[in-house]
Amino acid sequence: MAQGAVIWFTGVPAAGKSTIAGKVQELLEARGLPVENLDADEVRQNLSPNLGYTPEARDENTKRLAWMAKMLSKYGVNVLVAAVSPLRYHRDRAREYCPHFVEVAVKASLETCKQRDPKGLYARAERGEVNDIAGWHMPYEESLNPEVVIDTEQVSVAEAADMVIAKLEELNYIPATAGAEAAGPYSSDEEQQVAERLEGLGYM
Amino acid sequence: MRIPFLSRRRSPRLLVLGLDGVPFSFLQQRLADGSMPNLAAVARQGSFRRAESVQPTVSCVAWSCYMTGQNPGKHGIFGFQDLRPGSYQSFIPNAADLQSPMLWEILSRRGKRVIVMNVPVTYPPREVNGLLVGGFLAPRLEGATWPAQLASRLQKLDYKIDVDPWLARESLDKFYEDLRRTFQARRRSFLALLREEKWDFAQCHIMGTDRINHFMWELYETGHPTWASRFVDYYHLIDEMIGEISALLSDQDMLLILSDHGFCTLKQEVNTNYWLQEQGLLVQPAGPRPRFEDLDEQTKVFSMTPGRFYLNLKGKFPRGAVDNQEADELLRQLEAGLRALRDPSDNSPVISQVLHRDELYHGPAAHAAPDLVAVPFDGYDLKGTLGQTQLFSRGALVGMHTYADAFWLAQGVKLADTTPNIMDGATTVLAMLDEEPPPDMDGKVLAT
Numbered sequence: 262m263a264q265g266a267v268i269w270f271t272g273v274p275a276a277g278k279s280t281i282a283g284k285v286q287e288l289l290e291a292r293g294l295p296v297e298n299l300d301a302d303e304v305r306q307n308l309s310p311n312l313g314y315t316p317e318a319r320d321e322n323t324k325r326l327a328w329m330a331k332m333l334s335k336y337g338v339n340v341l342v343a344a345v346s347p348l349r350y351h352r353d354r355a356r357e358y359c360p361h362f363v364e365v366a367v368k369a370s371l372e373t374c375k376q377r378d379p380k381g382l383y384a385r386a387e388r389g390e391v392n393d394i395a396g397w398h399m400p401y402e403e404s405l406n407p408e409v410v411i412d413t414e415q416v417s418v419a420e421a422a423d424m425v426i427a428k429l430e431e432l433n434y435i436p437a438t439a440g441a442e443a444a445g446p447y448s449s450d451e452e453q454q455v456a457e458r459l460e461g462l463g464y465m
Numbered sequence: 466m467r468i469p470f471l472s473r474r475r476s477p478r479l480l481v482l483g484l485d486g487v488p489f490s491f492l493q494q495r496l497a498d499g500s501m502p503n504l505a506a507v508a509r510q511g512s513f514r515r516a517e518s519v520q521p522t523v524s525c526v527a528w529s530c531y532m533t534g535q536n537p538g539k540h541g542i543f544g545f546q547d548l549r550p551g552s553y554q555s556f557i558p559n560a561a562d563l564q565s566p567m568l569w570e571i572l573s574r575r576g577k578r579v580i581v582m583n584v585p586v587t588y589p590p591r592e593v594n595g596l597l598v599g600g601f602l603a604p605r606l607e608g609a610t611w612p613a614q615l616a617s618r619l620q621k622l623d624y625k626i627d628v629d630p631w632l633a634r635e636s637l638d639k640f641y642e643d644l645r646r647t648f649q650a651r652r653r654s655f656l657a658l659l660r661e662e663k664w665d666f667a668q669c670h671i672m673g674t675d676r677i678n679h680f681m682w683e684l685y686e687t688g689h690p691t692w693a694s695r696f697v698d699y700y701h702l703i704d705e706m707i708g709e710i711s712a713l714l715s716d717q718d719m720l721l722i723l724s725d726h727g728f729c730t731l732k733q734e735v736n737t738n739y740w741l742q743e744q745g746l747l748v749q750p751a752g753p754r755p756r757f758e759d760l761d762e763q764t765k766v767f768s769m770t771p772g773r774f775y776l777n778l779k780g781k782f783p784r785g786a787v788d789n790q791e792a793d794e795l796l797r798q799l800e801a802g803l804r805a806l807r808d809p810s811d812n813s814p815v816i817s818q819v820l821h822r823d824e825l826y827h828g829p830a831a832h833a834a835p836d837l838v839a840v841p842f843d844g845y846d847l848k849g850t851l852g853q854t855q856l857f858s859r860g861a862l863v864g865m866h867t868y869a870d871a872f873w874l875a876q877g878v879k880l881a882d883t884t885p886n887i888m889d890g891a892t893t894v895l896a897m898l899d900e901e902p903p904p905d906m907d908g909k910v911l912a913t
Contacts, residue, residue: 465545
């Protein structure tokens with residue numbers, strides 16, 4: 262059975278990891294590929310609700326996620342993991358476990374994350390109820406060599422998901438499709454013809 | 466007391482004639498020398514205004530603004546060539562990429578019957594209540610019309626989408642003949658549809674004016690012994706069409722004739738990617754025809770025609786080279802460098818304005834816009850072709866677009882006493898037809 266890819270989205274809370282993972286999931290499913298989305302918060306709620314949020318507990322949670330991803334991907338499932346995973350070794354350990362590993366660094370400024378705040382986490386921190394947000398109170402170690410970097414203040418969700426899919430194709434982790442232009446109204450001959458007309462006018 | 470039946474007026478009809486790239490100042494001269502008498506007759510009864518375009522000043526962006534009433538940050542068209550999101554893969558944006566409803570789609574939904582011919586960025590055709598023929602981004606007539614059967618009706622009239630710009634390099638005579646034939650077929654076809662179809666709104670777009678200006682403007686302006694008069698003769702054909710259209714309209718009908726940008730003589734083409742290379746900000750990919758797809762991490766900034774500059778940002782492009790923290794400083798450096806750019810032949814400055822994305826665009830598509838748009842002084846045409854080996858060059862093109870010398874001429878309605886912008890098109894047209902413009906349009910209503 263073909264090895265599945267493990268696509269690991271890392272970034273501070275509200276950077277956009279789960280949203281992009283959800284979109285990538287849609288695109289992979291639309292291609293008929295097997296996909297499992299392991300959202301860190303959901304896995305925690307279902308598998309280990311009593312785990313807590315100490316550094317040791319967070320470490321344990323990312324380890325469990327990596328191990329699950331490894332097991333699923335071994336059977337051809339493409340696994341999406343959206344987890345803050347603030348320390349480099351969280352991601353490097355997952356990379357060691359999983360042969361087709363794709364690290365996606367999802368970035369946004371603290372200001373933007375505070376504005377988005379889908380889970381109300383930053384608001385709670387503003388009220389003094391939380392003081393352990395990675396990238397604010399706690400260190401977040403930037404990825405050194407991620408396969409994909411996405412700045413969610415620069416690209417839309419759809420574009421971000423396309424970037425991930427393009428990388429998976431480039432690495433031959435999923436079969437490549439005919440390419441974006443095939444989805445448009447032009448055949449490649451027609452596109453060439455129109456491009457030549459535009460070049461003749463100095464517009465290209 | 467009013468008797469409803471007798472007092473009922475037919476609802477107003479509007480005909481729009483788009484003359485691509487025709488300058489206000491050029492038409493003023495035609496009015497003065499009497500070479501466009503039908504246009505002069507319309508101007509005597511109507512409002513004639515100098516008008517403004519959009520940045521970057523190219524037809525696909527301008528007419529997209531016209532037909533959506535929106536800035537490019539909403540409709541998503543920023544040039545004739547763009548890159549697929551999150552990649553360096555270039556493509557030609559067309560109607561499938563336009564993210565907002567077109568004027569005639571709005572009118573169609575409100576029960577108006579429309580005829581739309583040859584407007585840029587209307588291919589592939591979208592459904593309308595009436596007839597639509599796509600513009601010059603269509604590879605051929607077949608498949609470019611709504612409904613599809615319209616194509617065979619137009620084929621019988623020898624309808625042709627556009628002239629061949631490469632002919633101009635081969636022979637100006639052949640090119641001129643192509644211009645005439647293409648125009649006459651379009652004129653014949655549009656007038657046939659006007660006569661044979663019921664319509665509330667009709668728009669015909671003449672692309673040939675932009676084409677003749679690109680290849681002959683300098684010959685006209687410098688008074689070439691044969692081509693200067695043949696140039697004006699072409700405009701005389703357009704004047705004949707204006708006469709025929711005017712004769713078809715009733716007293717209640719309205720007419721709007723407008724252009725999307727002006728024109729001037731091209732002094733120099735300025736190869737902006739070569740300039741970036743000189744600044745150490747771009748490494749030209751190797752090979753005879755380098756593509757944007759071949760750019761790598763050594764490139765911090767690249768540009769696309771005309772004057773669109775993009776930071777090769779990490780997180781935005783796959784081989785990004787610029788961190789967010791250094792982006793502002795890089796933009797400052799770029800802006801200062803562009804402002805300092807001079808034409809070595811006479812030391813005149815090349816760039817009149819450097820505009821940032823946030824100053825020009827707002828809306829859901831704005832993130833796909835260039836980071837900077839450089840606006841040249843008239844005469845300097847900014848080209849983003851990769852692989853150029855000199856900063857300044859000249860080719861077959863002798864005319865280029867200008868921002869501030871477009872025109873609007875309206876008959877049957879008075880235009881507000883202000884400078885129209887191409888983005889005011891859809892809002893004004895809707896108001897002329899007593900229709901409320903949708904709230905997300907950015908244009909002003911200029912019909913008073």
